[in-house]
Structure formats: structure tokens, C-alpha cells
Amino acid sequence: MREYSIERSRQSSQIAYWKESVETTLFPLSIEFRSPAKFNGRLLAWDIGPVTLSHFLTDGIKYHREKRHVKEMTEEELLISFSLSSETSFAQSNVDLNFTKGQFVVQRGNYVYEFGHNNINELFVLKIQLDRLKRRVRSVERCFTHVFDARSGVGQLFLDSVRSLPETLLHTEEEHYWRLGNMIIDLAGIAIEADDRALLSRGTTIQQAHIGRIEKYIRQNIQNPNLGTERVAEACGISVRYLHELFGQTGRTVGSWIRQQRLEMAKQEICDVSRRETIAEVAYRWGFGDQAQFSRNYKSFFGESPRETRARTAKERDFSD
Incomplete structure (x- = not known):
């Protein structure tokens, strides 16, 4: 596990420290702080085979993925983001979404986007290669235009499994991380496929x-x-x-x-x-x-x-x- 905390940072610029922490965990981004002088945040990250799991607890913030950030990407990566506390906004490819506690969205890493929240929020974020999800979802392009519910059914099972991962990893040998990560990707595919809007958004x-x-x-x-x-x-x-x-x-x-x-x-x-x-x-x-x-x-x-x-x-x- 890697931990990044504004309170524990010894760098002179806490803002630069947070930007570096997020980019190390996810990928290059521009960051807009709601209250830069008062900003506080903590980030925990785990590498689980083919998946990176991040747990964010931060004040109001907005992340910008810009053209200059994506032009040199060789493999497309996705972020699956769960909001655990307050309303979060996400805009990409002319689609504007708002999601709140117990919901999640899927973000494309090689497309420009904006993602943020005005109030204190807790987030779980999974980083996955696009090709790995494609194998489990019929037409993965359909999932980028929906807010998915993780408050019941398969979606809830998916979120509960993500929540339990940090504790699970404490009792799991590292040689099993790849299989555990693939299990999480399987659950992501099942949760997305279980949503009728994603299944039937194209064709009869x-x-x-x-x-x-x-x-x-x-x-x-x-x-x-x-x-x-x-x-x-x-x-x-x-x-x-x-x-x-x-x-x-x-x-x-x-x-x-x-x-x-x-x-x-x-x-x-x-x-x-x-x-x-x-x-x-x-x-x-x-x-x-x-x-x-x-x-x-x-x-x-x-x-x-x-x-x-x-x-x-x-x-x-x-x-x-």
C-alpha cells in the first residue's frame, strides 16, 4: 500500500505534492482546488495485479484531463469511480453526468474530461486497462454515458467487494493478487452488463x-x-x-x-x-x-x-x- 497525505507532507508546496501523488497513482492531470490554502486530502493506493485501487478522501477539488496529457498514451486505461459521500460531476465527450453516494461512472483515460466535487468526498477508484474490460462487456463504449447504481443487486456486490479489498489484501499472499484483480474486473463486467441501459442502448x-x-x-x-x-x-x-x-x-x-x-x-x-x-x-x-x-x-x-x-x-x- 502507498499512502499520500497532505497533513503528513513535508514538501513546501502541498498543492504540488497532491498533484504529484495523484499523477503517480492514476495518470497526468491538471488540478483545480476549491480552497487551495485550506485543502486537505489523503490518498491510499494498492496495486492488485491488473488493477490499481485508490481510496480518496479530500476537500472540494476538480481534475482536468487535457489533450496534452493523453497524446502520448500507448494503452488505453479506464477509471471506475465510486462516490461514497457527496455529489460528484463528470464530463467527457459531450456527456455530462452527476452521481452521488452509492453510484459509479466509467471514465476513459485517453479522452479529455473533467471530474470533481465541491464538498468533502470519499471515493474509491479502480484503474483498469480497456482491453481487459472489453473481454467482459459486449460493447464497452456504451458504458461511458451512464451512471451505474451500486446500492442494490450486482452493483452493490461490486462496491462491497471493492470496499473489502484493503482488508482482504492483508490476508492474501501477493502471488494471488493477479487472480484477485481479475475477479474484480469480472465483477465490474457483470455489474455493467446487468444494467439494461448499457445492454440495449444500440440496436434492437x-x-x-x-x-x-x-x-x-x-x-x-x-x-x-x-x-x-x-x-x-x-x-x-x-x-x-x-x-x-x-x-x-x-x-x-x-x-x-x-x-x-x-x-x-x-x-x-x-x-x-x-x-x-x-x-x-x-x-x-x-x-x-x-x-x-x-x-x-x-x-x-x-x-x-x-x-x-x-x-x-x-x-x-x-x-x-
Whole structure:
């Protein structure tokens, strides 16, 4: 755990200290303080495998993500922000949202935005790579225009799990952090998918129902090396032609989406330093019969080879230790 506190800061400029603390935890931002001379804040942060969890307790403040901050981003990251005390405002891509205690929004890290609150507020913030959430949500673009409820149902389970993470980490070996982080991303996907507005904001209800059933079948059978369009269409009771038409509306092909899911699952295991399988074993488990083909597809999709990913992840863990 990392802790940043204005009260404990020894820097001459507490404002500069807070800006540096937030940027270290999230990414570069401009900050506007409601009362700079009286501002007080505390930030706790935990790295949990593929997720960074932050807990903010601050006076009134506004964060600005500007063009100069995003132009050099190589991987798109998301923030899922829960308000625990007072009303919070968020504006991005011509969408203005206000959310309050027990609600959350999803922010795109590589787009300009404003985020803030006028009064003392407590926030939990999850930082996640966009690609990791894409694997769990049908069309992740739909979740950027909604305020999600975390006061009941799956949303409440999601927030309760996030709240309990700091205590859970005290009793969890670090080798299990990746799996714990992926569990939180799974819950995020379930909470978003459970909101009808996110599911049905594009296309007809029938079409979305078909796509949902198709994607569920693919996820459940993703390890089958023989999984293809004909098998998917037959299992879902539709023609191959209609299957292609449905996926055409999402801007993807069936084959590319299956390949993406397999690559994402394989990368998840390659990044898990507690696992000891070879690259070939991981590739085979996720439906790739040829390791050379898997490595080519992997590098084309992620920009590095499986071995480079494993070496980089191990190095990052050693550095954090």
C-alpha cells in the first residue's frame, strides 16, 4: 500500500505534492482546488495485479484531463469511480453526468474530461486497462454515458467487494493478487452488463439478445480449438449469414472476436507470475494448436511476444518488491 497525505507532507508546496501523488497513482492531470490554502486530502493506493485501487478522501477539488496529457498514451486505461459521500460531476465527450453516494461512472483515460466535487468526498477508484474490460462487456463504449447504481443487486456486490479489498489484501499472499484483480474486473463486467441501459442502448432488443447469447456461448467454449462460425451459429439457432450480420453491427468479425478472447485469456495467464506453464501449454489451453501462429497473433495484437510479456511482468513485480 502507498499512502499520500497532505497533513503528513513535508514538501513546501502541498498543492504540488497532491498533484504529484495523484499523477503517480492514476495518470497526468491538471488540478483545480476549491480552497487551495485550506485543502486537505489523503490518498491510499494498492496495486492488485491488473488493477490499481485508490481510496480518496479530500476537500472540494476538480481534475482536468487535457489533450496534452493523453497524446502520448500507448494503452488505453479506464477509471471506475465510486462516490461514497457527496455529489460528484463528470464530463467527457459531450456527456455530462452527476452521481452521488452509492453510484459509479466509467471514465476513459485517453479522452479529455473533467471530474470533481465541491464538498468533502470519499471515493474509491479502480484503474483498469480497456482491453481487459472489453473481454467482459459486449460493447464497452456504451458504458461511458451512464451512471451505474451500486446500492442494490450486482452493483452493490461490486462496491462491497471493492470496499473489502484493503482488508482482504492483508490476508492474501501477493502471488494471488493477479487472480484477485481479475475477479474484480469480472465483477465490474457483470455489474455493467446487468444494467439494461448499457445492454440495449444500440440496436434492437432482439438483436442485442442474440449477440448476448452468442458471446456467452463463445466465452463458455473458448478453449475448444474447433470453435468457429458454423458451430456458433448452430448452437445459437441462427444461420451463419445472420451471425455475420449481427457481428457486423459491432464492427467486428466473429473470427476476430474469438481470436481476441483467446489472446486476452492467454495473456492473463502469461502475466500471472504464480503460474508455471510453458507458453506452448498456455497457447494450447486457449485453442491455439500451433505455438508459432499463437506467437504471431499475440505480437500483432499486443505489440510484444508472449516471452517478452512474461519477462516484463516478472521484472515489474521484482521492481515493485
